[in-house]
Amino acid sequence: MQEMVGTTGLILNEPLLTERGRKGRCGISLPRRDVEYFPLDASIAGEGPNFPDLSEVEVVRHYTRLSTWNFGVDTGLYPLGSCTMKYNPKTNERQAALPGFAGAHPLLPASLSQGVLKMMYDLQGFLAELTCMDAVTLQPAAGAHGELAGMLIFHAYHQSKGAPRSKIIVPDTAHGTNPASAALCGYRPVNVQSNEQGVLSPETIAAVMDEETAGIMITNPNTLGLFEENIQQIAEIVHARGGLVYADGANMNAIMGIVGVGDIGVDVLHLNLHKTFSTPHGGGGPGSGPVCVKTYLEPFLPVPRVSEKDGRYFLSEDFPQSVGKLHGFYGHVGVMIRAYCYILSLGPExxxxxxxxxxxxxxxxxxxxxxxxxxxxxxxxxxxxxxxxxxxxxxxxxxxxxxxxxxxxxxxxxxxxxxxxxxxxxxxxxxxxxxxxxxxxxxxxxxxxxxxxxxxxxxxxxxxxxxxxxxxxxxxxxxxxxxx
Amino acid sequence: MKEINEMNLPENVLYSTDHEWSRVKDGKVRIGISDYAQDQLGEIVFIEVPEIGATFKKGDVFGTLESIKAVAEMLIPITCEVLAVNTDLEGSPELVNQDPYDKGWIIDVKPDDSSELNQLMNKDAYLEMLKGMGK
Amino acid sequence: MRYLPHTEQDIAEMLQVVGADSLDALFSTIPEACRRKNDLNLPEPMTEWELNAHMAALADSMAAAPHYKVYMGAGSYEHHIPATVPFLLGRSEFYTAYTPYQPEISQGTLQGIFEYQSLVAFLLGMEVANASMYDGASALAEALLMASRITRSKKLAVSSLIHPLYRRVVRTYLGPGDFEIIELPYCADGRTDFSQLTSMDGLAAVAVQSPNFFGCIEDLSLVSNMTQGSKTLLVASFTEPLAFGLIKNPGSQGADIVCGEGQSFGIPQSYGGPGVGMFACKKDYMRNMPGRLVGKTHDKDGKQGFVLTLSTREQHIRREKATSNICSNSGLCAMTSAVYMASLGGTGLRELARLNYDKAEYLKDRLCRAGFKIPFAASTFNEFVVQFKPGFDTTYQRLLDEKMVAGLPLSPYYPELTDHYLLCATETKTRKDMDRLIDSLTA
Structure with a gap:
């Protein structure tokens, strides 16, 4: 057998930051003081935190040593199921760091932010095309945030029909975020089991679906790595009782260009840009969790929405039925840029x-x-x-x-x-x-x-x-x- | 995990189907979890206990037990009012693992109706139940 | 495609092992009716060089430094970012890893986040901090949900000088939950009017931002003195953490939960995200916190190490009863802010904070001298409100043409404040820059 990949090597110890440094050092080039000291009201003044003082070299060594204790996708095969730890292209990092994007203030007038608005608008279009859904919001900051957006949309939809509902169907194979997101909207999860083939049977859903149930959250392909082949019958059962179908798109990497999620009965779908669309997982985040919906749910999408008219892009708040805002600004734009570049680099591939x-x-x-x-x-x-x-x-x-x-x-x-x-x-x-x-x-x-x-x-x-x-x-x- | 015949099941307590034990002393009832329950959960890292004076109906959740990767609810075996809680568990939750029937007790309660205790199991009945679960 | 290593021969060999005739045959378990009918209608793939040109053109259309002088803060702040910060965060062992579920090979992330939690706790004067939330707005919403869980009350008082966009996020999160949210008005000096609080009882929390949306520094101890002896928690929010290098931190003024946006600490503005939601509280409330926590422990040989801990609060264990639905957080941005805080150190932070204060005071002073009105008298940190003359919007437009953004108009957020603008001057603005702004304003 060839030599194994894992081996031993020199690893350096490194103490905690707080055990390093010496008072009076500074690792930053402090900007020139070209203004005088102005009076400061003593009643507001504080002491400032007791951070350790380090030189630039100490900071660099500290974090470089820490980094060598980590395993990343660039180190080797990272087969973490349901997390899609694919390679993170380097050019995407370069594009997101362009000063025009990195230095953009979120409250600039639209006339001064056309580039980023076009990027967002086009990305929405690409995601709609990939999923066969009709409208997209990029605002949710991660998958679970997308689930929350989806559940809020369910809630607003049933409210608009004048009949709020109290339950939601969640299969036993679901990620824990599904029931937790549903609970934030006051829904009580009703757990259902998959059958001996590892997928949901229409009969199981028919037995629990009623007029008190807002709908179902379904991960497809599911977390056993199996395609929920009864999805269309299940969607029919749920729709027949006035419910909606939410799809957790955590596993979209299996079906791009193969299945049009919007064509098989799904009403709301979230994607994970940090899984399917190659953006780095960052040791825990940031992610991005766009939500795609069918036309009849578009009025409920979070605001502001990115719109276009005569080749000009702008943010629009004019959606009175919207669930509202989920993020302080528009979501993780830096992550969107990376996913946009990934899609542009692959296209139909x-x-x-x-x-x-x-x-x-x-x-x-x-x-x-x-x-x-x-x-x-x-x-x-x-x-x-x-x-x-x-x-x-x-x-x-x-x-x-x-x-x-x-x-x-x-x-x-x-x-x-x-x-x-x-x-x-x-x-x-x-x-x-x-x-x-x-x-x-x-x-x-x-x-x-x-x-x-x-x-x-x-x-x-x-x-x-x-x-x-x-x-x-x-x-x-x-x-x-x-x-x- | 222990085999059923390795379980420590003292004679001087009564067991519930949810694996809590109860022991009557001086008109109070002391409640804890059985050796089987602590063994199933593994190393207990945190115990959430009720406030003194809280009242529960038989079958209510009166607290939770946490291991690193699981949370289990404790169900009250009898309708009662809480008189005392074992404050040692706050700093040393491992007492429930080490000594579930003595130092690892959870709460003392005043029963509403002592006759409810008659519905609990003695050692032999509880042991039978555990053996049945294994099958 | 360079990201896909498979040769035709690889594919053929692998298909044979799998027992499929073609790549399409791999999808045999997907019913025909579920298959997509049409091909993907996406642009042809770009080469790396075409992508460079395309993205450069988009980025060039944006108004950003150094071409533009942007005097806008309001939750997103322009600060210098030392070269070390992006270099260290560019270590792919950090950014291509995921959540440190396997501690033996994630000690870099774990120690880094443990240090982040510590620095945040020191900065805010709190006992514990978590491993991060998405942003300042969602952190505030989660803080209020947490306060409501702890106090078992659904009644909240929220200052009207909390960032208006944060308040909207709070309303979205709390929307389905049957909460009562009371907005506290503001006083003539630009700070929150707490007088109503005396007549309210059963509140889960009083939420206050300091420095507030007008840049004014609030006296949080007023609130903690009022809530003392009651169950009500003081939730302190912030958008500019640099201020705590100069002003009293929220913990020293009695805050129970502190949450806010950490973008100022070495994170690019990136049109509003990703940033990092900083979240800290008193130790008593630790088990009610949302999000991940890293704790110190040791390995089998007794060597110091770090692990994710108190996970039973989280969704993957407690599911619908979890303290939050959060899974992915803002880990890399948290790490970024830690590298930045480590670079500044306590000494650097105090100096930089003071410099921000003085830059803004300089601009305030020059604006006053030029005849513009500063309507709110309370002390500010690095941003403040200016009242211009009616019809100022044409001047504002002219300044945009001169590549200066003269603050944020406040009337969309506070309709009563026509001609009021929120201006920000950080260390990135030189005296010369500010003099040029004044000259143009008065031209």
């Missing part, structure tokens, strides 16, 4: 993106299904879900295996989600990984399973190669220490 994402996931599924337990053995979409069932005898868990995978040089997959698979291992390779890299990953996972058989203790003890070994999360939670 986005279909190929989805095809290759699905090819990579199925390739892993086929190659690993004799090694790991595969609860739903059928063609998957962009991700596949295994479990630790085959390792029960060795008392080796999913957690142990993925920690060992770190030693081999890979970021672990998503684990213990979705909840319907006990000990779930959810692998989403994305389309930007080559066959050779997938082969090394597959080989490594097989070795992990071999290690589990031969030396389970080694797995309980993994990982050994990173700077730190397993961390004590229990004491962190029992005695929270949240500041220096």
């Amino acid at each position: 986005l279909k190929k993106v989805s095809q290759l994402a699905v090819l990579n996931a199925n390739y892993i599924k086929e190659k690993l299904k004799d090694t790991l337990h595969l609860p739903y053995d059928r063609p998957c979409m962009h991700e596949c879900v295994f479990s630790d069932k085959n390792q029960e005898a060795e008392k080796v868990t999913t957690l142990d295996m993925v920690k060992r995978l770190i030693d081999y040089g890979f970021h672990p997959p998503t684990i213990y989600f979705p909840l319907v698979v006990h000990g779930a291992i959810m692998i989403e390779p994305t389309e930007t990984e080559s066959k050779e890299d997938l082969d090394v990953f597959i080989e490594s996972f097989k070795n992990v399973v071999k290690d589990a058989k031969e030396n389970p203790e080694m797995l309980h003890d993994a990982p050994r190669k990173p700077k730190l070994r397993r961390l004590d999360e229990t004491s962190a939670a029992r005695h929270p220490c949240l500041t220096c």
Whole structure:
């Protein structure tokens, strides 16, 4: 076998910021003082915080060392299921940093912000085309924020019919954000289970859908990596009782150019620009969660909306039925610029993106299904879900295996989600990984399973190669220490 | 996790179907969670207890137990008023793991109707129930 | 396409392993009726070089420094960003990672965010801070929801001098929830009128922004003195955190929850986002906080390390009972602000804050001397309101042609304030710049 990717190397220790520096240093070139000191009312004056004082070099070393303790997509394969950790193109960073964009004040008159408004307007159009939906808002700051926008739209829609509703259907495979977003709008989630094939049956929905239920939140493809093939019948059932269908587009990377979400009964859909459209995840954010709707829900979209007339772009507030504003300004414009550049760089080839994402996931599924337990053995979409069932005898868990995978040089997959698979291992390779890299990953996972058989203790003890070994999360939670 | 026959199930308490125990002493009832419940949850990191004076109807949620990755609700076995809470749990939630029937008690209550206690299970009945759940 | 590594041969070999005849055959589980009928109607792919030209043209149409002098703050502030900040944040180990669910290989993000939480807590004078919210507006909405959970009351008093756009976001978040929101009017000196508070009881929170939307510095201790002994929480909001290098922080004035926008700290304005929602509170309320938290712990060998903690508050565990639905936050922007705060240090922050104050005072002073009116007497930090003469909008237009943006007209937000403009002068404006503005205004 070729040499494994994971290895050891010189890692430098680095104390906390607060343990560095010396009073009186400054790491910034302070601007020239060309005005006099003006009187300051003593009653408002404070002491200022006791930050450490560091030189520029200290700051640079500190953060450079910290960065080397992190694993990112640029480091290696990051198959975190449902998060679509694809490559983040560098040119997108360059474009978002152009001074005209980076230095733009959000309250400039429209006449002085045509470039960014055109970008937003065109991006809305591209997303509408990709999803077969009619209207788009870019304002939500992340996927969960998009879900909130969607639920507010549900709420406003039912209100406009004069009949507010109290419940919402949420499948057991849904992300936790779905019920949490619905609850913010006062909806009580009604949980439904997927069938033995791992998808929702129309009968299940028919049994719970009633005139008190605002609609359904459905992730398609779902978090088992399976296409909800009954989506059209389900949508008919929900619509027949006056409800609406919300689609969580977290997994859109599987179906661009393949499925027109707006044509299969979906009324509201959110996208994650940081997943499908290649914008960096930033160690937790910022994301961006545009929401797409059908024409009849357009009046409820958040304001302001980006509009165009005679080649001029402007922000419009004139939508009296709108749910209102969700973000202080217009959302994460810097993230939108990156996604816009990604779409411009790929164009119709986005279909190929989805095809290759699905090819990579199925390739892993086929190659690993004799090694790991595969609860739903059928063609998957962009991700596949295994479990630790085959390792029960060795008392080796999913957690142990993925920690060992770190030693081999890979970021672990998503684990213990979705909840319907006990000990779930959810692998989403994305389309930007080559066959050779997938082969090394597959080989490594097989070795992990071999290690589990031969030396389970080694797995309980993994990982050994990173700077730190397993961390004590229990004491962190029992005695929270949240500041220096 | 422990096997059913490894469970510590004392004779001097009564068990509910939701895995809370109750022990009568001097007209008060002390309530905690069973060895089975603490074992299922794993290392407990935080316990939310009610305020003194709070009243509950049988079956109400009277608090929550948290491990790192799960939250479990505690259901009151009898209709009652809270007389005292175990303040040691605030700084040492691990007491519930280490000593669920003694130092890890949760609350003392005044029952509305002591006869409700008759509906709870003794050790043997509870053990039977646990064995049945395993099947 | 350079992001897609697959050769025709790779695809053929992989399809064979999968047992599919073609890429289209991979989608066999999708019913025919669900398939898209038409091809994607998107522009042909651009080369990297075409994209450079296209984006440069769009960016050039924007009015930004150095070509424009923009005297506008109102929640988005122009500050110098040292070269170190984008360089360090450009370390792709930071920006191409995701939420640090696997702490052994995420210690860079985790320690960085732990330090961010600490710096934010120091800055605001609070005990704990979270790992960030989306922005100042959503942070305020979440703070009010949190106050409502803690106090079990749905009645809120909100200062009318909180950023008008933030107040709209609050109304959106609280819209379906049956809340009662009372807006507190403002006094002649440009600060909130708290006199009504004495007659209100059962409030979940009183929300005040300082410096407020007019740039005026509020006396938060007035509110904390009034709410003392009651359950009501003081929620302090802000849009310009740099002010706390000079003025009293909200914690020292009795705030229970502090939230605001951190864009000023090294984050580009980017037409309003992404920024970072800073969020801090007293330790007693820690378990009611929204968002992620990083805590200190140790590994198996006893070495210091960091993990995400108190996660049971969050949506992925508590689902509909979570303290918030937030998942992705503004992690990288939080890290940016931490790098900026570390670069400034306590000494630099105090100096820069004082410089901002003096720049704005200089401009205020020159405007007064030129005969313009400063309607609100309260102390301000780096922005303030000016009352121009009726018909000033034509002068405003002329100044735009001269590439100067003379503040933000207030009448769309406060209809009674016709001809009132909110002007901001940070350290980016030189004395010469400001003299030129005055000259043009009086020309």
